[in-house]
Amino acid sequence: MKIIIVGAGIAGLSLAIALGQSGHQVTILDAAPQLAELGAGVQMTPQALRYLFRWGLKGDLLAESIIPENLHVWDGGSGKLLGHVRIKEMENQYGAPYIVVHRAVLHNILHRHAIKAGGELLLDSEVVEYDFANGAVQLRNGKRLTADLVVAADGINSLARSKLLGNKNPGSQPTGWAAFRMTAKVxxxxxxxxxxxxxxxxxRSSNFWIAPQVSCMTYLIKDATLLNIVLTHRDDVDTRNLVADECRKIVRDLFKDFEPRVQRILDLSTPKIANYPVYSVPPLPSWAHESGRFVLMGDAAHAMAFYMSMGVSIAVEDAAALAAALDLACPLGSSFAFSNEADARRLKHALHVFETVRKPRAEAVQEASLHGGDSLHTSSEEERRLLYEALGHSHNDEIWPLENDTSNRGNSVQRCKSTGQRLGPGGITDKGTRDWCYNYDAIGAIEEYYKSSSAETLA
Structure with missing residues (x-):
């Protein structure tokens, strides 16, 4: 199958690797004239690494990333240790480790493997128009490219999403949170x-200080030569026109009551600082075009808050799931022609399966991510008491509070609106939440639904 991927970010390159290894002909388009070293640290969760390892990236990823032993959670003001999550044990629990890595390092690894898998990367190739019905894109340079399928992985401000949905496109929406990001030399x-x-x-443990409405997350990157620092706060300050010293003054005021170790980290941080409001994309009416020749994925479809560290991982899940659906529609070694009615039906069915399976999963993780941020930063004394009590159990191999807890502790556990999944307090510090996030089998879910729905659909 001939496939165009719009966007050479983590989602697009991950898909290019999976599709290329399955024998599909892949062209990746990106508007940038060259791939640049952007961003800072990212955290990647086990279920996504299972797929990257399957695609042959294990050696490169482990050589250039860090597996923390623990995530220590501290009270921001007193510096008291509230609990810890044993990150290093996640490999045994979930079949792959939890890693921290510089975004540019991850991007470079994905780029190398996408090219190795046969992907053709065309830079300086900005898409300005989509012909969804015919699987075509128009570039700013005047070229028109056509494929059996166009996949848009063009990020949170997706042009493709706006073209696909028109006035039904909700766009990216503020979550109410923002984060100053900086680094310090180890x-x-x-x-x-x-x-x-x-x-x-x-x-190489990570450290996380929490307080009402603010937090400081730190973890090692760049072969443990840099400390990545993420300072969450309410999105109520417009910093777009401020210089670095002005941003630092705001940070100092926000974190003035934090313990001395945090103050010293801020003292020793490098001059560069940036503030990023946290946006998400609300649930969309659809990810795919009725023609069966276009689909959204990654942040274009479901950008989310980062409080479950799942944004990048969900993009990798998307890639694994979409590749699995397309492999079922067009197995390795078979021919494909959209002009063939049976082939066209199989491709439409594959996109239907992808969207049907992935939308509830992505929306559940979106909800869990925002709930994690809200619960960690709550100003309610009662909610913080329950959160701190839960954090005291975070290192145990048990789900706490128990499902049948009839005390007020049970009030700290909510249920996801779309799937009913557990949303315990504290995001990834809650084992019950981790379990359904990290034990998920994206490929298995696609294969199960594809087979159960194919007999009637493709008859």
Whole structure:
């Protein structure tokens, strides 16, 4: 099958790898004149790594990422340890590790493997128009490219989504949160007596300080030479026209009551600082065009808050799921022609399966991510008491509070509106939430639904 992928980000490159290894002819389009080193640290969860490892990226990823031993959660003001999550044990629990990696490093690895899998990358190729019915795109340079299928992985501000949905496109919406991001050199932190214990290069543990409405997350990246710092706060400050010193003044005011170790980390951070409002894409009416020749994926379809560290991982899940659906529609070694009615029906069915299976999953994780952020930063004294009690159990191999807990502890557990999945307090610190997020089998879900729905649909 001939497939065009619009967007050479993590979602698009992951899909190119999966499709290329299945023998599909893949062209990746990106508007940038060259691939640049953008972003800072990202965290990747086990269920996504299972697919990247399956595609042959294990050696490269493990060589250039970090597996923290623990995630320590502290009270922001007092510095008291509230609990910890044993991250290093997740490989045994979920079949792959939980890693932290610089976004540029991850992107470079994906790029290399996408090309290795046969993908053709065309840079300086901005798509300005879509012909959904005919599987075609129009580039700014005047070229028109056609394929059996066009997949748009063009990010949170997706042009493809706006063209597909028109006035039904909700666009990206503010979540109410924002985050200042900066880094600090580990050598400076290690040399300082206040922060030296936080950069244990043997355990490489991550640290997270929480308080009402603000938090500070830190983890090691770049072969443990940099500390990535993420400072969450309410999205009520417009920093677009502020210089770095003005942003730092805001940070100092927001975190003035945090313990000395956090203050010293801010003292020793590098000059570069940026504030990023956290946006999400609300559930869409559809991801695919009725023609069966176009579909959205990744942030274009379901951008989410980062409080479950699942945005990148869900994009990889999308890639694995869409590739599985297309492989079922057009198995390796078979021919495909959209002009053939049976082939066209199979492709339409594959997109139907992809959307039907993936939408509830993505929307559940979106809800869990925002719930995680809201619960960790709550100002309610009662909710914080229950959160802190839950954090005291976060290192245990048990779901707490128990499902049948009839005390007020049970009030700290909600249910996802779309799937009924558990939404415990504290995001990834809640084992029940981790279990349904990280044990998920994206390929298995596609295969099961494809087979159960194919007999009638493709008859």
């Amino acid at each position: 050598s400076k932190l290690k040399a300082d007596p206040t922060t030296s214990s936080l950069v244990d290069l043997q355990s």
